[in-house]
Amino acid sequence: MLPELLPRHSVLFEALANAWLAAGAESFSIWENNQPLQSWVARATDIRSGLVCPVEVENQVIGELRVAMLATPAAQMQLQAQAQLIAHLLPIARDLDEVTLELIETRDQLLSLYHLTEACRTCFSMESVLHILVNEIARMAKVKSAVIVLMPARTPWLIAQEPGEHFDQPSLEYFVQELGEQNYLLHSEGDAQVLLMPIKLNDSLAEGARAFLGLANKQLGGFRSPDIKFAEAMAAQSAAQIENILLVQSQVQFTRLQTEMELARQVQISLMPKELPHVAGLKISAVAHPAMQVGGDFYDFMVKPNQSLFFIVGDLSGKGFSAALLMSMTRTVLRSETHEHSTPEMILSDANHELYDDLNHLNSFATLFIGQYTPEDRSILFANAGHSPVIYIPANGPARLLIADGTPMGILPFMQSRDHCLRLSEGDVLLIGTDGLTDVTNPTEQRFGYEKLLALAESLSKESPQQMADSIFRELALFSASTPPEDDQTLVILQCIGM
Amino acid sequence: MELKPSHSGNVQILRIIGSFDAFSAAPARKWFEEATLIGPAQIVINLEKAHFLDSTALSVLVQGMKRARMAHGDVRLCNTQQPVRMIFELTRLDRVFEIFDSEEDAVKAFSDQTIKVS
Numbered sequence: 001m002l003p004e005l006l007p008r009h010s011v012l013f014e015a016l017a018n019a020w021l022a023a024g025a026e027s028f029s030i031w032e033n034n035q036p037l038q039s040w041v042a043r044a045t046d047i048r049s050g051l052v053c054p055v056e057v058e059n060q061v062i063g064e065l066r067v068a069m070l071a072t073p074a075a076q077m078q079l080q081a082q083a084q085l086i087a088h089l090l091p092i093a094r095d096l097d098e099v100t101l102e103l104i105e106t107r108d109q110l111l112s113l114y115h116l117t118e119a120c121r122t123c124f125s126m127e128s129v130l131h132i133l134v135n136e137i138a139r140m141a142k143v144k145s146a147v148i149v150l151m152p153a154r155t156p157w158l159i160a161q162e163p164g165e166h167f168d169q170p171s172l173e174y175f176v177q178e179l180g181e182q183n184y185l186l187h188s189e190g191d192a193q194v195l196l197m198p199i200k201l202n203d204s205l206a207e208g209a210r211a212f213l214g215l216a217n218k219q220l221g222g223f224r225s226p227d228i229k230f231a232e233a234m235a236a237q238s239a240a241q242i243e244n245i246l247l248v249q250s251q252v253q254f255t256r257l258q259t260e261m262e263l264a265r266q267v268q269i270s271l272m273p274k275e276l277p278h279v280a281g282l283k284i285s286a287v288a289h290p291a292m293q294v295g296g297d298f299y300d301f302m303v304k305p306n307q308s309l310f311f312i313v314g315d316l317s318g319k320g321f322s323a324a325l326l327m328s329m330t331r332t333v334l335r336s337e338t339h340e341h342s343t344p345e346m347i348l349s350d351a352n353h354e355l356y357d358d359l360n361h362l363n364s365f366a367t368l369f370i371g372q373y374t375p376e377d378r379s380i381l382f383a384n385a386g387h388s389p390v391i392y393i394p395a396n397g398p399a400r401l402l403i404a405d406g407t408p409m410g411i412l413p414f415m416q417s418r419d420h421c422l423r424l425s426e427g428d429v430l431l432i433g434t435d436g437l438t439d440v441t442n443p444t445e446q447r448f449g450y451e452k453l454l455a456l457a458e459s460l461s462k463e464s465p466q467q468m469a470d471s472i473f474r475e476l477a478l479f480s481a482s483t484p485p486e487d488d489q490t491l492v493i494l495q496c497i498g499m
Numbered sequence: 500m501e502l503k504p505s506h507s508g509n510v511q512i513l514r515i516i517g518s519f520d521a522f523s524a525a526p527a528r529k530w531f532e533e534a535t536l537i538g539p540a541q542i543v544i545n546l547e548k549a550h551f552l553d554s555t556a557l558s559v560l561v562q563g564m565k566r567a568r569m570a571h572g573d574v575r576l577c578n579t580q581q582p583v584r585m586i587f588e589l590t591r592l593d594r595v596f597e598i599f600d601s602e603e604d605a606v607k608a609f610s611d612q613t614i615k616v617s
Contacts, residue, residue, distance in 0.1 A: 295554075317558035319521050363562040367554070367590060388589035407591045411561055416594065439553060445518075447551065450585070486520070487553065 153208030359410025395427025540572030
């Protein structure tokens, strides 16, 4: 203890020695284990002779003060008082040194944490963040190796260790098993010691992923209670950094999905006819409201040279970009299969022939209503492949659903739907919607349903098709009370008017 | 939506509870994939407590049915409540799926078929 104290308090000891020498002493010296540590000599003398006073700390003699001079009782008392004072100051100085060292270490750790956070802030890849973490942790914990293992639920483990390849996969697997649900695990094997600490991740971000921190072989001594506390703090810090990256990744994924959805919406909107056809004897309205979760609704009109009007309303199962792409493919095939002399049944059959394999492969299907209006006789020939709602409202009669006679396209290799004919009279209305209309929910999760739509369509049938569509969408909005629609809503209305 | 799988002999049964739609279709799709891995995939879907199905849910059932038929089995439905039954009628998927009034009848139909075949 004395050897450490002497150099740091050399000025004070020098002053003490000078005082003794001025008082006539021949020498003043400090001893430990009968060896002089330092001596101040006025003139040549035997520094071992004269007054001797032990320095006792906690009942143990840790050294001596020696003064070579006449051994007077006053000098003896003075030397004893100085020895006691030094003995009293020594433990205080030692404690102060320890506290100072701890403070320096804490300051270093705080600085390292700051650097760690700064480094992680600019880093968005999980691998890089894990490497930054283990680097800093290995340095701060003064261990031979540190490892962080991130175990996602569905993808391979991410292992970052520093320095070198201290841990191999089988030993890490063994440690994970041993750690189980414990707060920490101290594993010793010969001189090697490993401290394992779970990194507790927020469930909603982690999606089943687990992680742990491993520290191997502390450079000085084994792992003690402060090391475990430090590892706990580092595991918490690692959890925060890993969660940050998971959050960024989920945000990126969300933004990517949003962009994809917006793209799908644009595809969908761009494929809808820009203008409504003008056909003798018909008033037409067509409205499509793509939902946020884009579906595969579409409608199309084609006027052939013989003035017959083909109109198609379809709904591809599924949502998102894939549904929008399938919709565009289906629309293209239907367009190419619609010839002047085709009938709706023939178009459905030919299109199914073209599309069945693709739809089957992609686990999708399309409900389709294809109508062919002939102005000469005001007839509509139609075929319905599992599509609803289709509502016919005669000018003088109740509204009724025209139920499909065949399955949607893509379910079976052949189509069951046949041609059916409607002869229109002035005032008759044909309304073709998609299930996004009847599936509208209100805040209590009730659906608008077919009955309400039938009654509403009947009550509005004297309005123009555009007014009807506006009123229907207004009623749906009132019913949903701002609950966002889950599916596309498409509505095509044809009304027979006087020629 | 909640899925409750069970079985009766070789017949795998899935009870679907709640709203079966695009947002809840993934676990049902996964169940079908596993249930049709080994043939004969004899599957009964009990829809007693399914109050709604959208087009994505229908495509999951159709996909399951196609996989089951490829694995020398089939998917049969039972206990459809009125709104759900209406969805099958309007889309004409009632022509693709056999729909039974009770789970027992649907399960029994598989054993009757087995006896018939043998």
